Amino acid sequence: MPPPRRWPQPAMPELPEVETTRRCLEPIVVGRCITAVEVGHPRMLRRQLRAGDFEARLRRRTIEGLRRHGKFLVAELSGDLSWVTHLGMSGRLQLASPRVDREPHTHVVVRLVGGTEIRFVDPRTFGFVAAYTPDELAETSLARLGPDALDSLPPTRSLATALAGRTAPIKALLLDQGVLAGLGNIYADEALHRAGVDPHRPGGSLDVEELKRLRSAVKATLAAGLRWGGTSLDDLAYLLPDGRAGEYVERLRAYGREDEACLRCGAPIVREVLRQRSTYWCRGCQR
């Protein structure tokens, strides 16, 4: 047995983790009414225009739908309000009975009719919650997101238009939520590895063939992440709402595999810092 790999510290909820969370919550919460709301950490409300609004806006509303755009989870509430949750770096949502002890760093608790609680646990507090009217929502960063990488992945020609003339590294552009919404550091590295594209390449320098490969790679990477329930690292910062761990970590091809052999060409995967972010890639087969 090889020693267990030491994964880089943070789990990072990205599109597959948020979508897995959404799918797990949807059948439980949609159609149910919110009876009580507690916010234990004021920082969670830093994106709410008036902090006092959040609890009042949620209470007694019914959750009519649960959607996702990029990494944002949006519960549509009765009365035309949107409850927005972003998991940040270390956030996760939990379904729990009120009888079960709260975990440390449980910053928001939303209780539903019947007693079930949706709990937002976030040690590093990069996540947040907010309740917006339609007008307010139109002014948030949610309204400035690019197309969703899973549900609305643009055709190759649209990607070519979006990237034309861009000189920033393709990795940075994949992380730019205004270009494409949903990829974070793990899945950006995975997609570039699958596509065989060097993360440093200026975005505008990719030819049509490369863009086709990259588009397919994004699709395949997200589908694989979803299929395995997302990526839970050793710290288990990310877990599904029912407590299960995502299993994609065992299937990562680049991220976290420094000095290990590339699964495609055998060259060692290297780690370097690109735009202040860890980047794992293969010098042998990513060009």
Place this chain on the structure above:
DNA sequence: ACCTCCCTGGCC
């Protein structure tokens, strides 16, 4: 288009 900051647990 780029850099800095926020925040905390885990590791050296």
Place this chain on the structure above:
DNA sequence: GGCCAGGGAGGT
């Protein structure tokens, strides 16, 4: 005791 991880906002 200090450093590192990073999504997104804000500033330059």
